[in-house]
Amino acid sequence: MVTASDLVSAGTLPAPRFAPYEREALGNLSDADSLYKWHGQMASSCMELISHFEVLLRNSIDSTLAQYFRESDRNIPWFLMNTKLAKDLSPKVNEARVDAARYNFESRDHIVSRLMFGFWANMLSRKHDELWQKTLHNAFPNARRPRNEVMSHIEGVRLFRNRVAHHDSLLGVNIPFEVNRIFTICGWINSDAETWIRSVSRCHAAYSLRPVNPSNTVIVPAKTAWKTYQKTGAYVCQPGRFFRDVSRMAFYSDKAVQASIPEVLDRRDHVPWTENEAQRLDKTGNLDDRRVAKVIREVLKLKDSNGDALYTDGLYQVFILSDISDIVKTKTLNSPVQHTKTGKGSAYVRKQRYCTSGSILHASTTNDIS
Structure with a gap:
C-alpha cells in the first residue's frame, strides 16, 4: 500500500508539506501517514460545514437588504438599484454578473451565489455602520451584539475558511473552537438553523478520530x-x-x-x-x-x-x-x-x-x- 511518506520519498508530494505531520508524530512515519490522512478528512468535514454556513449567512443578509430596499415592489435586485450602496458594491457585483454570464446564467440567484464570502463579511464593516443601525442587525435577530463584535466573529470564520480552502495545515488550530463559533453565529441568525447545522456537521466526530494526540x-x-x-x-x-x-x-x-x-x-x-x-x-x-x-x-x-x-x-x-x-x-x-x-x-x-x-x-x- 502506497503511503503519503512514500510519495514524499519519491518527490511526488512536497517534503515541506508533509514535514509538520512528521514533526507532530515525533518522526514516526506510520503515525505521520495516519495523521496526514486524517487531516484531509478533517478539512473535508470543515469545508462541508463552512459551505452550509456561508449559504445561511449570505441568505440572511441578502433577504434583510431585499426587504429593506422593497425589492419585491420595485422588481429590481437591491444590489442593482440606483442607490449609494449598490454603486459602492458595483465592482464586485459586476464581477459576479460576468462570471454568471459565462455559463449563460444571470438570474438574481446566480449572481448572489457568485458573490464571495468576503463580500458578505464586508457588509458588516465600519463603513456600513449606518446600514447596520437601520436594518442589517435584523440579519442576526438573536445576536443582541454590536456590529463590530458580530463582524469580528464572522471575520474569524473567514480566516478559518481561508486556511481550509487553501489547504493550509490545521494542526495549529483549535478546530472544535472554530466549529463552535460557526454554530454560535448560526444561532444568531436563526435557532432552528443552529439546530440543523449541528445535526449535519461531521466535524466533532472527525476530530475525535485524530490518530496522534496533540501536545496539551x-x-x-x-x-x-x-x-x-x-x-x-x-x-x-x-x-x-x-x-x-x-x-x-x-x-x-x-x-x-x-x-x-x-x-x-x-x-x-x-x-x-x-x-x-x-x-x-x-x-x-x-x-x-x-x-x-x-x-x-x-x-x-x-x-x-x-x-x-x-x-x-x-x-x-x-x-x-x-x-x-x-x-x-x-x-x-x-x-x-x-x-x-x-x-x-x-x-x-x-x-x-x-x-x-x-x-x-x-x-x-x-x-x-x-
Whole structure:
C-alpha cells in the first residue's frame, strides 16, 4: 500500500508539506501517514460545514437588504438599484454578473451565489455602520451584539475558511473552537438553523478520530501576560489569534518557563473589553459569563510602570485559567525552567509553542521540554 511518506520519498508530494505531520508524530512515519490522512478528512468535514454556513449567512443578509430596499415592489435586485450602496458594491457585483454570464446564467440567484464570502463579511464593516443601525442587525435577530463584535466573529470564520480552502495545515488550530463559533453565529441568525447545522456537521466526530494526540500545553511569551495571570487568573491577547486545542497554558517570562501551569477553563474570542460588556455578562445568569465579567473589570484596572492602562477598550481574546493557588487544577514546579541558550535567534518563544505538560514538569532546562 502506497503511503503519503512514500510519495514524499519519491518527490511526488512536497517534503515541506508533509514535514509538520512528521514533526507532530515525533518522526514516526506510520503515525505521520495516519495523521496526514486524517487531516484531509478533517478539512473535508470543515469545508462541508463552512459551505452550509456561508449559504445561511449570505441568505440572511441578502433577504434583510431585499426587504429593506422593497425589492419585491420595485422588481429590481437591491444590489442593482440606483442607490449609494449598490454603486459602492458595483465592482464586485459586476464581477459576479460576468462570471454568471459565462455559463449563460444571470438570474438574481446566480449572481448572489457568485458573490464571495468576503463580500458578505464586508457588509458588516465600519463603513456600513449606518446600514447596520437601520436594518442589517435584523440579519442576526438573536445576536443582541454590536456590529463590530458580530463582524469580528464572522471575520474569524473567514480566516478559518481561508486556511481550509487553501489547504493550509490545521494542526495549529483549535478546530472544535472554530466549529463552535460557526454554530454560535448560526444561532444568531436563526435557532432552528443552529439546530440543523449541528445535526449535519461531521466535524466533532472527525476530530475525535485524530490518530496522534496533540501536545496539551501552549507556552506563550509573557512579558506582560505572566503578571496579568498572577493578578487576574486570565490570559488576554489579540482577537482572532489561532491556538491549538490545549488543556493547559504555561508562561515564558524573564528567560524561563514560569513555575505555574494552569488549566484552561474557558476561552472566548472577540470579547468587547468594556464595562458595558461586563454588565451584560453579569446579567446572563451564567457563572462562566460572570467570571469573564470579573476578569474584564480586573484587567481594565491594570497599569504599566508609567501609570497607563495595560489594556484599553477594544476587542480581545481571553483564556480563563485556574488560579495560581489552586493546588488541584494548577500544576506547580519547584522552580521556573530556565532557558540557557543565548545569542541571536535563541529566543525560546516568539509567538507560542506547544509541548506536553509532563515534559515541563520533568525539565531541568528548556532543552528538555518536548
